[in-house]
Structure formats: C-alpha cells, structure tokens
Amino acid sequence: MPATDFIELSLDHCIKCTICTAACPVSAVTDLFPGPKYVGPQAQRFRRDGEAPPDDTVDYCSGCRVCNEVCPTGVKIMEINTRAKARIVESRGVPLRSWLLGYQYLIGRLACGPLAGVANLFANLRWVRVLAEHLTGIAREAPLPSFSGYSFRSWARRHRDPHAAGATGRPKVVYFHGCATNYYEPRVGEAAVAVLEHNGFEVIIPEQGCCGLPLLSNGIFSHGRHHHQYNVAQLYSYAAQGIPIVGTSTSCTLTLKEEAPELLAMHDEQTRVVAEHTYDIFEFLRLLHERGRLNTRFRRIKRRLPYHAPCQQRAHRIGRPALDILELVPGLTMVESEAACCGLAGSYGYKVEKYRIAMDVGAELFDFIRASGSDLAVCDSEICRWQIDHGSEVYSVHPIELLREAYGLAPGA
Amino acid sequence: MSRSLTADVLVIGGGATGVGVVRDLALRGIRAILVEKGDLTHGTTGRYHGLLHSGGRYVVKDPQSAQECAAENEILRRIMPHCIEDTGGLFVITPADDERYAETFVAACRACGVWVDDVPLAEVMRHEPRLNRKLRRAFAVRDAAADAFLATEANAADARARGATLLTYHHVTDLELEGDRVTGARCEDLRNGEAVTIHAAYTINAAGAWAGKIAGLAGLDIAVVPGKGTMVAMNHRIVNSVVNRCKPPADGDIIVPIQTVAVLGTTDIAVPDPDVFGIEPDEIALILAEGEHLVPGVSRMRALRAWAGVRPLYRDVAAVDDRDIPRTYKLLNHRTRDGVAGFVSIVGGKWTTYRLMAQEAVDLVAADLGIAIPCRTAVEPLPPVHGAPKSGHLTLGGRLRHVESEELYGDVICECELVTRRQLVDAITTGGAANLDDLRRDTRLGMGPCQGGFCTYRAAGLWHELRGADDAGGADAAAALTRHFIQERWKGLAAIAWGDQLRQQRLDELIALEVLGVDLLPAAVIADGARHPTVVTEHAAIATEYHAE
Incomplete structure (x- = not known):
C-alpha cells in the first residue's frame, strides 16, 4: 500500500470504544463538536476523493491530540481531522482569517523591532480589536502576544559565546528558535543558547523559516509544504553530519519530527533524516544527563x-x-x-x-x-x-x- | 385462523425481480399481490455485492448477458439515480493476468455495444492510489454501485402507491391447483401462524434461487442451481471505482465500492439447498489472495464481515462448471413447457437485469390476461424512498451530509452507518419490520465496523418503547430481538475473526456479556405456537443455516 495514506488507513483500528470522545476537552464543553470519534474515523468512511466534503463540524476539532494520546488502538485521529479540514479548504477556498493566522509570522516580522511599542499599543486598542473581529473573525478578547523590540536573530548576531575563546572541538548543536522566539520572546532563545553553551556546546543558528504548523492546522497544506521543504533544505546538512537540532517550541519540533512529514506524506530521505535528528530541548538535555554529560551544578531555588x-x-x-x-x-x-x-x-x-x-x-x-x-x-x-x-x-x-x-x-x- | 385474498396476479418472491414484477403489474393497472417468506431483499438481493454491471464482465463468454446489462445499466441510471452511485468501473490487467486478453476483451466490448475506454495507467493510479502499481493495462467501463435495499424499497413503495399489496413473512406452503391450472397459493403468515389463501388468475414464480422449490409444489421440475457466492466486505472504501480483473470471470476477481465498504467477491459453488450453506475458510483465503493482485496489502487490511448469497442460476444447457452457466435469465411458460396454465417462472438473471426480467414476465402474463397496456418501467422514474437522496445520484457522503446539515449528531443510533433516531423510528413504526435485521435492511443499522456491538441495544430499546405494547411478549420480545440480531451479526464475523475486527469482536463480546449480561436475559424463544404477533426472529422457513465444516 502506498506510504501516503497510512493516516486514513489507521481508521481501521477504531473499535468505536468512545474513549477519545470521553477524553476530548472540546466536546466536553460544547455541543458544536460531535467529538473525535464522530469527525475522525467515523466520518472518514464517508469521505471520498473527488466528492465535495460532506461535513463541517470537523472544523471544531482544536487539533490538541488528546484523542490520539488516549486511543487504545492507535488511530491517528487528529491527523485524519487535519487532512479533512485541508480538503474542506481545498474545496471551498481559504478564508482571510486562515491566511492571517497561518502567516502571522509575517506580521511579526513587520512589527518586531523599533516599531514594536507602537504596534503593541495599536494592536491592543479596543476599537482596533473590535474592528478586526468584524473584518477578520479574530476574537477581540483573544490574547495577542507582544511584539519584541528586537528579534532573537538580531540578538544572536550580536551575541558572543563566552566559552568560545580558546575552546576547540566543542560538540555542535543546531537551535531551531521558531517564530515566537524570534519576534515575541527572544528571552526564551537567549536562555536556550545560554544553557547549551554552559553545557559546552557550540550553538549554530542557521537560516530558518516558520515550521508551517499554523498553515497546516488551518488546512493550507500547499503552503505548509513549501515551509517544511525550506526548513529541511536549511537543516539537512547539519542533520546529515549527526548534529542534533533542538527547539524550545514544542510545536515547531513536533512539526519537524512528525506532523509535517505525516500530514504532507513527505517520506523522502532528507525529511526523514531531519526528523530523526530533531529534539525538544529538554528531551535533549535529559539525554545528556542520561549520558552523564549534563552540568548539574545548580543553585538552590526554593x-x-x-x-x-x-x-x-x-x-x-x-x-x-x-x-x-x-x-x-x-x-x-x-x-x-x-x-x-x-x-x-x-x-x-x-x-x-x-x-x-x-x-x-x-x-x-x-x-x-x-x-x-x-x-x-x-x-x-x-x-x-x-x-x-x-x-x-x-x-x-x-x-x-x-x-x-x-x-x-x-x-x- | 385463516384469511383469503384475491388478485389478478400473485407474485412469489420479494427480491429485486419479484418486486420489479409487482411494480410493473401495478403500473399497468393489474391488481397484484406479492408474497415473500422473509423481509423484502431477505434472499439473494440483500446479499449481493452491489454491482450495476456495465456488461464488461460477460462480453467474451456470454454476449447476450453483456448486451442486456449494457442496456439496463443506462435505463436504471435514468429511472433510479438515487439508488446508484456513479463510481465508474475499471478492468485491469495485473501481472498475474494474460496481457493478450486485453485485445479479446476490447473487441468483445465493441461487438456487444459495451462502452469501453483505454485509460493511461498514470491516470488510474491518481484516482486509485491503492491499486497494484504493476498493472499493465486498464480499461474504463460504465460499472457502478447500486444499493439493492434502497432500489427494492423504491420499487415496493411505488407498487404500493399504485395499489399493489406486498405481504412479507408470508411463506408459500402450497400452490393451489385446479386441474392443469395454478389458481393461487396457500401461505402461512409467519408472524402469527395464520393460514392465508390467495386466489389469482396468474401466478408468477420470481423466487430466484428458491424458484425450483416453488415449482416443485406444482410437481414441476426446473433446474435452478443455487450458486453460492461468498463475499468479504472491507472496513472502508479502499477503492473509488469498481475494479475487475481483465480476464475470464473467475473467483475473487472484483472489488465493488458500495456505500461505506468495499466488497471483495466472489466465489461460485453449487449448493443443493439455497437455505443451507456455509462459508468455508478456504473461500475467504482465496478471495483475499486474489484481492492481493488488485490491491496489494488488502489481506492485511480490516475485513468487516463475510457473507454468502445464492445465485439463481438456471441450467438449461450442459454446463460442467457453475461459471459456465449463462447469466442470462429465462422466462418459463409452464403452459407451453409443462402443460400447466396460469403459472410462469422467471429464473436466472442478475440484479442489473431485474427490470427487463420483470418486463418480459409481465408482457407474457398481460397478453394472456388480454391486457394491452405496454410496459412503462423503462421510462417511469422511481420516486426516492426515505434514506435515498431526493435528487441526483447516491453519494458516499450523503448520509454524513444529512446528519451534518440537520445537526443530528446527538441523535445518531447506529454511529458507524449514521442511522438517526428519526430513520429508525420510521422503520419501526411504518414498515413491516418483524425484527432488528429487517430494520438493518431498511436503514443500514449495524452494518458498520462494530457490527451492532453498540446500536443493537439502542435499537431494541427504541423498538420496545414504540412497539412493546403490541408485542405480547413485552420485554421478552425485546430480549429475543437483541439476541437474534447479535447472532445475525456474529454469523458474518466468525469467518474473519482476526486483526482489528477480532479486537472489535472482543469489545462487543465484553459489552454483551460482561457489561449487559445479554446471555442472562430471560429466554424468549419465539417459535411456532407461541409467537408474538409482530416479531419473527426464528422460523425454519426463513432461517439460513450456516453449517460449520
């Protein structure tokens, strides 16, 4: 069978036990979402390539993956749902809001930096949010992050590794910072670099783009694919040398590891190698510790x-x-x-x-x-x-x- | 207890052909009564794979069947689009097949007027990504998927609307003979044991695989060979179109996507009695092994159920093998053939040609009765029945679209097949349903992955709520219905108890026995002499006995 459709084929593992729906945090609070069993493996039997998507309620799946976590038989429910949403987008077109949410990093790129103060002020004006809600459907109360006055990458350019002097042959690690660290929270990236360097690593921060998850979860698969291909191209040479890629954004690293290759059926060698070398930063630190290589001289924090x-x-x-x-x-x-x-x-x-x-x-x-x-x-x-x-x-x-x-x-x- | 009814014509058999006959009679204004010993489509019609033949399957060996199928295919698409999903079909040459057959096949299609088109393999793989990547040739044909339950119900509803009477659970115990003339039949109403005599000027035997048994009641011998065909339904639609092997028809050479499943078929084994046959493990093994040529990996995918039906093959030539018996139908006029007047048998044929068979039978009978009204079934559209789309073709997504547009997801009784409470209430209160299996034929209850593991209890509860007062047994009747349906579903699971479906069966079993204690419900044997007036779950006349080897 083609490797492309093991997500859809996983519906065959569903034994209708309803554990996913019982655990679903969304169907617990709203009647608008019939639950992961219904929109996932159940509805999938009624979807056919070439036929207009027959359903809408799958859009109420938040993509949190609690269903996958509790499923006793291994149905890839969230991925079935995300692909179903993508087919809806493909058939009915991409709404403006999905473009905005999918490409929010472009807004970050514009507003981060010297204009951040003004942008933050403007973005949090009540009338702006009300207007935006009417125009785009983005909820007025939802928590917008604050743009940073400088980007993480600009910090990284200025940054000098305090351990670099005289050190040779230090192990290398690639840091995947993601958009949020770059435009909103450089402090997270700074902390990651500091911790890694403190543990004796040379931290490489290659060119990188958005992981594409916001596009994937809004069903804009073709654009998500471009983003992932770009990142794989940037990261492959490091991964091929066995240099680990670590990230502080659990969603970016998940996308590199699994979500993009699976949802987009990208099973080429480069994608696979990048996925295999990607780690959540604490997963990486724990591996270090298991090998006795983590610096454990900590100060007391009461x-x-x-x-x-x-x-x-x-x-x-x-x-x-x-x-x-x-x-x-x-x-x-x-x-x-x-x-x-x-x-x-x-x-x-x-x-x-x-x-x-x-x-x-x-x-x-x-x-x-x-x-x-x-x-x-x-x-x-x-x-x-x-x-x-x-x-x-x-x-x-x-x-x-x-x-x-x-x-x-x-x-x- | 007895009653007596009179009609111009009595039709025996409530499958596609019999119901087609009764609708044709009704359209011509001829008063007709149909009797069926079980539910409509209880026999072969309800157990076939759902293929609307393009004719391609028969072009080489059986050109007459091919031509009939090609013509009827177009007519049925016109009169009942709501029962037909236009999946299209393919004939493919796999590495296991002789490539030279392609030319024979195409030439025969042209000769028979069966539409065929050579399709580039790249296009086939785009549309059918699970098909064998090593296919050598592929041809498109006008195959489609037909829902025989819906189609039969549509014919029945239209016949009733035009004055016909259809009596289910009426078992023919004898034919009435006056000299050399059949003048009707004696029946038993299986729901209450009542004797029912039906007087008719003409009797049409449309009992399919059981036609030999019916003719035998008049002392006539007709060589109907029940040809058992075993099928395996896969858990979901693994192909988008009907896929046939392009080679002489043989066992396990077709996959039909019908409603939510894909049916792998079939075997062909002559059985002595259409009521007694089993599913042999080697049949299942053969179907899956053959299926591997079409869809590599299919034998490791989840099978949903296995079942068998009996073809009503008519042997009027010396055929060595079942596969050599022509699939054409035959109208037997017992007056000219056997010297018995007022009686015809319509035998052989297949679902795709049911309308033509009905037309030919009714043409003869109408002429004998001196009625000159021509057949209109080829042009008179069938109104859609409940559960079918109001317009356009049947689509896979239709049921989901319905639940979504009406926001009925909180009211779904059978979750796998999306049967809503409203559909079930209709079927329980307005149809002639005598048990949950009849509701299944009306609504697809319990036909999905869990095979009734969850919905049986909900449906039995609804039945009790709505009809408990009529069922003399009250809760006992509901218990009997529950057990009967669980057993009916289980029958089709035993042959494929492995992998995902075995895991499902284990969960179903735990629910039935450990959670609900179904085995501890009061024994409510609903049998002769102690019948509930509306419930039939067991009766020798309608029980298909699967024997284990």
Missing part, C-alpha cells in the same frame, strides 16, 4: 511552581523531560497540572466562534494555576503561555528560563 505540559509536548511521546531535569534543581518543586489542554490550541482560540470554547476548555488549567497561589507558572509552549497569562492572569515562563536561573546565568549573558 520554589513550588505549577507546570503544564502542552498538548504538542505530550504528542512527542517523550514523557515530561522538563520535569525530569528541573527535578535536579535543589529546592525546586514542580506541580504538574492534570488539565487536558489550555484551550487555545495554536490558532483555534483566536477564532471568534471558538474563543469561548477555548476559554471553557482552559478553565481547569486556569483554576489549577490560580489555586497554586504561585505568581509564576511554567509551560513549554508559547501559545499555551499566552493563554495561561490571559486565562489565569499568572505570568508564565518556558522551563529553559528557569533552568538558566538555576545555573545562575544572568539574562542577557
């Missing part, structure tokens, strides 16, 4: 902090490496949330008809964080952090920032 493992992090199926590493920090206690999802799920919660659903899905997480009494939360995904800030009004950081603090490395170092 704190008890709530941690949420984002959906895209769980989809890596690597356990909780951030917790495994942060556990090594004396005095630090991490308390993991049991909430299924923050609700935002990429661009889902930005859509006006889904904003309320996203907030309702996230309610359990918001309650957990508020109940912790902490003024700081920890989460690996930027999108989830924005939603946590918005829903619980508690500031959140990437665990790598916490690790840098544990190493006693000052921001900006």
